[in-house]
Amino acid sequence: MADNKFWTGRSVLVTGATGFLGGWMVKELGARGAQITVLVRDDEPRSMLVREGRLGVVSAVHGTLADPALLRRTLCEYEIDTVLHLGAQTLVLVAKNDPVGTLEANVEGTWNLLEAARHSDVKQIVVASSDKAYGASTELPYRETHPLQGSYPYDVSKSCADLICGMYARTYDLPLCVTRCGNLFGGGDLNFSRTVPGVVLATMRGERFRIRSDGKFVRDFLYVKDAVEGYLLLAEKMSADRSLIGEAFNFSLEVRLTVLEVVEKVLKMMARTDLEPIIENVVSSEIREQYMTAQKARERLGWSPTYGMDGGLEETIKWYRDFMPVSSDKEGAG
Numbered sequence: 001m002a003d004n005k006f007w008t009g010r011s012v013l014v015t016g017a018t019g020f021l022g023g024w025m026v027k028e029l030g031a032r033g034a035q036i037t038v039l040v041r042d043d044e045p046r047s048m049l050v051r052e053g054r055l056g057v058v059s060a061v062h063g064t065l066a067d068p069a070l071l072r073r074t075l076c077e078y079e080i081d082t083v084l085h086l087g088a089q090t091l092v093l094v095a096k097n098d099p100v101g102t103l104e105a106n107v108e109g110t111w112n113l114l115e116a117a118r119h120s121d122v123k124q125i126v127v128a129s130s131d132k133a134y135g136a137s138t139e140l141p142y143r144e145t146h147p148l149q150g151s152y153p154y155d156v157s158k159s160c161a162d163l164i165c166g167m168y169a170r171t172y173d174l175p176l177c178v179t180r181c182g183n184l185f186g187g188g189d190l191n192f193s194r195t196v197p198g199v200v201l202a203t204m205r206g207e208r209f210r211i212r213s214d215g216k217f218v219r220d221f222l223y224v225k226d227a228v229e230g231y232l233l234l235a236e237k238m239s240a241d242r243s244l245i246g247e248a249f250n251f252s253l254e255v256r257l258t259v260l261e262v263v264e265k266v267l268k269m270m271a272r273t274d275l276e277p278i279i280e281n282v283v284s285s286e287i288r289e290q291y292m293t294a295q296k297a298r299e300r301l302g303w304s305p306t307y308g309m310d311g312g313l314e315e316t317i318k319w320y321r322d323f324m325p326v327s328s329d330k331e332g333a334g
Contacts, residue, residue, distance in 0.1 A: 015087030023048025065109030169246030186224030187319025215260030223312030
């Protein structure tokens, strides 16, 4: 478990704070007594940061990762000790439609932040990569020693950013670590093109969920609260053990589920197995099988997930039912 004493009064910068993971991260950091600064690109009234009133109790810097001067000023002026770099373009479909914008956000944004950190007194940096950074592989599960060989726009953006992190750690001894998480899920994710929030919302509306693939793509998952715990624990461990600098860590449930199996789980939990999903089978530019081992995180950090898939899904469904009360007695149609 993360240590409250470590975070009490600690000056922390969170990029991507209006995003899904960022909202939960700011909430937990607040509970642990950190002094939080957030980088905000767009005002998003539905985000947890805004909806739960946290924007009024953090220091908000309005701008983007494309502004090196702003990043240098932020790190110095707010005397940042720890950076949690979550800011990114995170949607596969958006990356396919706008590869340049995705590369600018994920790759250039990362080197801008790390270059600013190189000229500041930051003590720890945790950078969000992804299991997508590994690219396709016939040797699964992914281990941190696997090559980073993304092929599609989103995957390449994460491979490049990940490699850049390693470069800054090795060349400049920048105190950073990289996280590679399975597919995150949980309440607060408003990107309904993703499987879990998409099927929950469709089911609440009494509609059949549309699976873009053939339903047989295999993915690994992680509940968002366990991801938050992993990030905070990694920053703490890095502060005490410099041998961790430059290392990457997988965080996942270490389960192998197809998209169809996840959808069926949600339908069963919501007592709507009658809403059989529609298989569109139109997806492209995505890897068919991705799953990881989190053995390194268990052994070197002492991390393990608190929530299993079912427990995480139960909390997720409850969050959406509380936050988005819609009629669920409508019969779906294909």
